[in-house]
Amino acid sequence: MRIMHSHWLFGLLSTSTGILGTPLVYDTTTGERDTTFIVKHSWSGTPKGWRLHSEPTSDHMLKFHIGLKQGGIDEVIRHLYEVSDPAHIRYGQHLSKEEVDELISPTEETTATVSEWLQSHGIHYSDCYASSAGDWLQLTVPISKAETMFNTQYHIFQHEKTGEYTLRSLNWSLPSYVHSHIDVAAPTTSFTRTRSMKKTSFLDPHVPMIDDLSGGLSTSCSTSVTPSCLRTLYNTANYTPTATNVNQIGIAGYLEEFANFADLKTFMQKFRSDAVNANFTVTLINGGANNQAQPGIEANLDTQYAGAMTFPTPNIYYSTGGSPPFIPDDNTPTNTNEPYLDWLNFISNQTTIPQTFSTSYGDDEQTVPEDFAVRVCNGFAQLGVMGSSVLFSSGDDGVGAGECLANDGSDTIRFQPNFPASCPYVTTVGATVKTNPEQATSFSGGGFSNYFAQPSYQASAVLAFLTELGTTNQGLFNASSRAYPDVAAQGQSFQVVIGGATGSVSGTSASCPTFAGVITLLNDFRLSNNKPSLGFLNPLIYANPSAFNDITKGNNQGCGTNGFSAGIGWDPVTGLGTPDFLKLQTLLG
Known part of the structure; x- marks a missing residue:
């Protein structure tokens, strides 16, 4: 037996024989440990x-x-790909928490x-x-x-x-x-700074506010985005969840961002009156708080749109502490600012977890040491193999912000991917704008990892893009690595209620909970038909690109370039495109 439980892990120590009688290995020459x-x-x-x-x-x-x-992370990844591949005999046969613990x-x-x-x-x-x-x-x-x-x-x-x-x-x-x-x-x-992926500020004066409480809302997302237009655009308006006793969506919150209950009620009264009784629960992790006197733009954006897309499915907001600012002259409190680890460790120790997770945070991949990024990424794989779909925003800086200088001392100019968006075991969501047709936003994060190899599930889609790309941007990215985003959703001019007032927020912060909301409804459909949840999405979605609205216009500029351009098929601006719930529902039926 290899599982080491916390209550006895160190209790079995002995001074010379190790644990369970396993001898400690010493240097055969000196008979002592090499402490170099x-x-x-x-x-x-x-x-x-x-x-x-x-x-x-x-x-x-x-x-x-x-x-x-x-001990067996490679086995976890093998299981992940088998249970996530719709063509595999084991599709949907997710592992239990105990089985994952046994492996790792x-x-x-x-x-x-x-x-x-x-x-x-x-x-x-x-x-x-x-x-x-x-x-x-x-x-x-x-x-x-x-x-x-x-x-x-x-x-x-x-x-x-x-x-x-x-x-x-x-x-x-x-x-x-x-x-x-x-x-x-x-x-x-x-x-890493764990930045919130919201591009524009609250109360954008250039975007019209919607103050009509009558319920007669436009179904077009062409100017301002509301739940009504999203549900119409992505074909979820006529679906009513029924598996609400088992299905859940989780929203990961960081940086002392607090979701406000009163603002959610106002939002629903204004934008989805049939969901006025919608609510969410709050789970506190690592000293996280729930300060209702300080409603957060990011937290309200996430909970309001996740709730509006999935009502009456239970929503959980995870408020994770361990965030900046660190006070330089304060000698007593602890300081970590490693919120992904705190969140992952908490979630992976729960016996029951949501089937869908949405996270709108990230930072430049190069600010994260590679070994650290790999370990965190493997943590997301563990959630996937247990049946949870883990979604991340792709970032709001296109192919990179600022001068885009490499952080390895070479000062080489290259595109700057985001992490955890670049992790191959998450589904990464870019941003679109306008309708008829939708097109990419200029800030939609996308590109190629400098850490993670290109997974097989996207190899043919990426090759087709690279063939069409030719020599454009040559030398600025690693063409053989994990490419993202995988998909996209609307991400500009979202109407959000903060402190009772309505404002406009843009960014892949908005795209991620929107897409996660669609996945939550698909999980509801699966569970209500006695089928397993979707789990890790990417092998399924890359095998079925026709279930998405392909985005062929727009580009994601950055690093002093025009970045990449959207085109037919997958591209590193909007991925495979935006979701069509009815097509996906038919596919999964």
Whole structure:
């Protein structure tokens, strides 16, 4: 048995024989552990967009996530592709949480070695929390101890544009004997800011506001977007969910963004009067809050449109803490700003989770160390193999914002992909605008990862695009890697209620919950017919491009270029296009 449960993980330690009698491996020459430090990750200098601000006090407390090497993540990925492929005999046969835990549980050697390393620093079981699979540990230590454990030095950095602070190191290392047993430790060298993917500000004066409460709303999304026009545009208006006792949609919230109950009621009164009793529940993670006095633009956008698209399906808003700003002169609170890890660890430890997740946050892929990105991406794969569809906004900077200089010290100009949008185990949503026909927005994030290989499910679609592209943008992107977005939805001039007032918000932040709403209805259709939820979507959608409205106009400029252009078939601006619920429903019937 390989599952290591948190309540006994360290209780089975012995001073010389390890766990479950597994002997600890020593250097055969010296008979002692080789404690030479080997670098896990380092930056060549302070990452682009950040500057060194000051030094923290040595007793400042840090909460760490330590990711032990998973025993069978390759098996998880194999299962993921089999149960997500509509042509495979195992399609829809998702794994249980217990089965996933069994696969990813670290080997006994890994657990014993990491435990010995922690003990060498005076850290015992009572100092740690372990995930149900034993592949993640959480512990809180002062900076002085962290610097010793990881052979590094922590600094306070300030973001040059936003002014926010973060506490990070420019490198971290591990002793050679434990080096291969730990994938990641955080916070260390990840400089991601977990940005909200909303392009324009609340109360955009250039977009007409809709204040008519009579219910006579336009079904066209050509000027201002409302639930009425979205439900008409994507053919969901006549579908009524019935599997509401089992089906759920989850909205991931970060950065102290609070969803407001009163604003939701006002929104529904104005834009979907039959759903005036719609509501959502709030789950707090890692010190997340639910401050009803501070309604957030992002949080309200997500909950209002997810709710309007899926009513009366239960909606859960996950308010995850661990966010900036870090206060440089505050010596006592912990600081992590690793919200994806907090959210993933919480969700993966639940026995029941929503069948659909929508997340409208991300950052430049290059700000995230590759090993960290891979581990987080694998976490999303675990949700997919358990039957959940995980959707992310593609980003609001086209092919990249600013000068688009590489963060590896070379200062090479290249397109800047977003993460987690670039993860091959999530479904990434770009943005459209106008109707008859829809076309790509100029800000719709899209491109090619610099970390992740191109998955087989999209190989032929991407090849067709690249063949048509020719030498355009040559050298600015990695044509052999994971390409995104996968799909798209409206993303401009969404009517949102904030603090009782109606304003206009644009961005792939709006596109993601809209598309996720359509998927939630499809899951309802499946579940109400005693079929399993969809789970990981990408193999299904790439095998059925005709179920989407192909977008052939527009481009996603950035990095001083016109970016990529939308065209026939898949493209890195709008993916396969926008959803047609009726076609997808027929496909899944």
